[in-house]
Amino acid sequence: MSDQASTRLWTMRIAFGLLVLVILFLHLLPLQTATGGLIWPDFVLGFALAWSVRRPEYVPAVLLAAMFLMADLLLQRPPGLWAVLALIACEQIKVQSRSLRDATLLAEMASVSIRIVGVILAYRIILAIMLVDSTPMGPTLIQIVATVLAYPLVVAITHGLLGVRKAAPNELGSKGVRS
Amino acid sequence: MAKDRTNVDYTGPLRRLVLAVLVLVLTGIFLLWRIDSPRVERFRAQVTDQIVPNLDWAMAPITGTINLARDFQSYRRIAEQNTELRRELRQMQAWKEAALQLEQENARLLDLNNVSLDPRLTYITGVVLADSGSPFRQSVLLNVGARDGIVEGWATMDGIGLVGRISGVAQNTSRVIMVTDATSRIPAMIQPSGQRAIVAGDNSAVPPIDFLENPDLVRPGDRVVTSGDGGVLPAGLLLGQVAADPGGQLRVRLAADYERLEFLRVLRHYGNEPVSDSGSVLGVAAEAQLAQEGTSDLTEITE
Numbered sequence: 001m002s003d004q005a006s007t008r009l010w011t012m013r014i015a016f017g018l019l020v021l022v023i024l025f026l027h028l029l030p031l032q033t034a035t036g037g038l039i040w041p042d043f044v045l046g047f048a049l050a051w052s053v054r055r056p057e058y059v060p061a062v063l064l065a066a067m068f069l070m071a072d073l074l075l076q077r078p079p080g081l082w083a084v085l086a087l088i089a090c091e092q093i094k095v096q097s098r099s100l101r102d103a104t105l106l107a108e109m110a111s112v113s114i115r116i117v118g119v120i121l122a123y124r125i126i127l128a129i130m131l132v133d134s135t136p137m138g139p140t141l142i143q144i145v146a147t148v149l150a151y152p153l154v155v156a157i158t159h160g161l162l163g164v165r166k167a168a169p170n171e172l173g174s175k176g177v178r179s
Numbered sequence: 180m181a182k183d184r185t186n187v188d189y190t191g192p193l194r195r196l197v198l199a200v201l202v203l204v205l206t207g208i209f210l211l212w213r214i215d216s217p218r219v220e221r222f223r224a225q226v227t228d229q230i231v232p233n234l235d236w237a238m239a240p241i242t243g244t245i246n247l248a249r250d251f252q253s254y255r256r257i258a259e260q261n262t263e264l265r266r267e268l269r270q271m272q273a274w275k276e277a278a279l280q281l282e283q284e285n286a287r288l289l290d291l292n293n294v295s296l297d298p299r300l301t302y303i304t305g306v307v308l309a310d311s312g313s314p315f316r317q318s319v320l321l322n323v324g325a326r327d328g329i330v331e332g333w334a335t336m337d338g339i340g341l342v343g344r345i346s347g348v349a350q351n352t353s354r355v356i357m358v359t360d361a362t363s364r365i366p367a368m369i370q371p372s373g374q375r376a377i378v379a380g381d382n383s384a385v386p387p388i389d390f391l392e393n394p395d396l397v398r399p400g401d402r403v404v405t406s407g408d409g410g411v412l413p414a415g416l417l418l419g420q421v422a423a424d425p426g427g428q429l430r431v432r433l434a435a436d437y438e439r440l441e442f443l444r445v446l447r448h449y450g451n452e453p454v455s456d457s458g459s460v461l462g463v464a465a466e467a468q469l470a471q472e473g474t475s476d477l478t479e480i481t482e
Contacts, residue, residue, distance in 0.1 A: 025234055027312035029242050030319060033357075034384060034437040039314045061194070065201040069208070073226045075312045079219060080209030084202055091198055130213055133362060135315040136382070 012058040015162065016051060020044055020067040024074050039142045041150035044071050045119065048090050049112050050151070050158045054166050056094040064090050078132060085122050089115040101166050105155065113148045120144050220347055228349030231309050231320055238309065246439070300413060302444040303327055305335075308352065317360035317382065318343070321443060324351045328447075332411045335443045340417045340434030341365070341405060342443055355443060358418065358433060359386055367418055367431075368406035372396040375406055378418060378431050385422060385430040399423045403431050413448045 023043045032038075044067070051059045068083035093100075093115060100108050120140060127134040158164045212219040253260070305321035323329055325348050333345045335355045343357035344365075356363055363380035367388070376391040391397065401421040407414025419433040 024312065025237065028231065028234070028309035028320075029238055029245075030307045030310045030440070031242060031245055032314075033307070033310050033319055033440040061198050061201055065205060069205065070226075070230075073223045074230065076223075076316045076318065077313070078209060079212050079223060080205045080207070084205035084209065087198075087201060087205065132213070135361075139314060 009057060012055070012164065013060070013063055016047075016059055016063065017067060019047060019162070020071065023047070024071060027075060039139050039146060041146040042116075042120075042143065043150070043154065044068070045086050045089075045116065046147055046151055046154040047158065048086065049093055049115060050154050051164055052090045052093045053097050053100050053108060053112070054158065054164045056097050058164065059090070061087065061091060078127065081126060082119075082123055085119045085126075089119050105152065108155075109148070109151055112151055116147050116151075117144055120147075224347040224349040224352070224354065227320065227354075228324065228352045232322065232351055235308060235322075300446055300448065302336075302446045303329070304442055304444050305353075306442055307440050315361075315382065317357040317363075317380070318346075319355050319357070319440060319443070321353050321355060321445070322351065323445065324349050324353045326350055329353045329445060333448055334405070334412045334416055334446045336416060336446065337435045337440060337443060339436070340419055341412075342435045342437070342440065344412060345445065353445075357437070358435075359384060359437070365412065365418065366406045366408035367403050368414075369397050369421060370402045370404060372401065375408065378403065384437065385424070385432055388421070388429045388431060391429065394429060397421055397429060399429075410450055413446060416446075 027040070048059060048064055048067070052064075065083060065087050068086050069079065071077075072079045072081075072083050093112065096111060100111060103111075120143065124134055124137075124140060208219070303323055305323035305327075307319045308322050309320040311318040321329075321335075329345060329348050331345055331348055335342045335345065341358060343355045343360070343363065345353050346356040347354035358365055358378060358380055359382065360380045361382045363378075363386075365378040367376050367378045368374070369376060369388075369391075372393075374392055374396055377389045378386050379389045380386045388397075388403070399421050403418040403421060405412045405414055405416045405418060417434050419431045419435075422430050422432045424430055
């Protein structure tokens with residue numbers, strides 16, 4: 001295996017960490033102190049799924065878990081629950097990534113949307129079972145729709161700006177092994 | 180890393196093991212939070228304390244720039260606003276005159292009655308570092324913490340009205356749960372009728388009034404202040420005015436300006452000491468004298 005590939009692998013892993021930090025940073029800017037602001041799509045989840053489809057090796061499970069847990073802590077969510085659900089969704093998508101490699105964006109979106117809806121609904125249901133006060137249903141539905149609709153944008157940024165593309169079938173993986 | 184070398188195959192047993200461990204750890208954290216919330220919340224406050232103040236150098240200019248751009252939009256209507264402000268200023272001058280007279284009168288009356296206001300209600304001013312980052316939670320992070328003597332539960336105000344209370348203190352930062360948050364419950368009193376109620380946040384800009392004894396005595400426009408019940412918040416802090424929504428539900432239009440919170444005052448409040456033992460107020464000697472006088476009075480009466 002070449003040294004270059006290994007450097008690129010670690011650069012992209014660090015890049016993913018930085019990307020999540022930037023998203024959290026934008027969330028935390030004290031611009032929206034009043035109620036009734038816009039409901040943003042969950043970009044952390046969107047990017048994690050998009051990267052998992054494209055290059056599973058750039059987002060190892062440990063990195064994903066750490067980033068999701070940090071997001072939970074900083075965004076005042078019950079720590080751990082959202083992280084575990086999102087991690088499972090990403091790992092499922094990674095298993096599928098080989099078949100999704102040749103799929104169109106629409107097919108990919110369908111597959112990813114199911115995961116997004118699944119994560120958000122499971123999150124709410126578990127919170128309800130554990131008797132934790134959770135958010136009203138309306139904004140949650142808006143957030144599901146927003147996250148799904150934002151996915152093509154997330155893919156465009158991932159593909160165009162960050163240069164994370166699906167591996168071509170003849171391309172060697174980062175470790176010199178067919179991925 | 181050796182682990183990653185073997186991790187290339189994405190269905191391998193090691194990968195599944197790592198995943199299982201991660202799932203267990205995360206679920207464990209969630210369950211721990213559910214069981215022992217204060218401990219995990221303290222941990223959360225410490226993590227926030229480590230991360231957010233370090234981002235401040237980047238946050239401040241970006242926030243400033245965006246606010247500048249927002250202000251710039253309003254510059255276009257500047258002439259219109261100017262006349263509007265002049266009109267308001269004229270009204271305000273009349274109010275100012277009234278307020279000055281009332282202030283003097285108030286000072287005179289306080290002096291006459293020899294009233295001393297609680298001298299310990301001083302405050303610390305903090306800068307808002309970050310908001311909650313989520314549309315479902317209403318809280319802000321302040322740049323003052325345990326280092327500055329902040330204590331959990333203290334009230335925070337902007338210049339005019341109550342904004343929220345401290346919930347979560349770390350070394351350098353503290354979190355303010357705002358009155359509008361869905362978990363906020365503030366014991367309140369409605370003046371002039373003196374009705375007690377709870378202002379229960381519901382994630383909207385105008386929180387509803389709950390547990391009102393007699394809604395007939397309350398009219399839209401009445402002042403809502405904290406009642407001090409429960410001993411967490413001091414009494415008499417302004418919350419806002421009563422307003423009725425189209426459904427007839429009474430709500431509070433908050434006095435604090437939530438649109439742009441930049442600085443918040445944290446009121447130092449050490450609780451009201453209850454008077455529990457009345458005997459020791461007089462002192463032993465006085466009590467004995469009283470008892471003696473009482474018996475002599477009694478004997479006089481019997482004679």
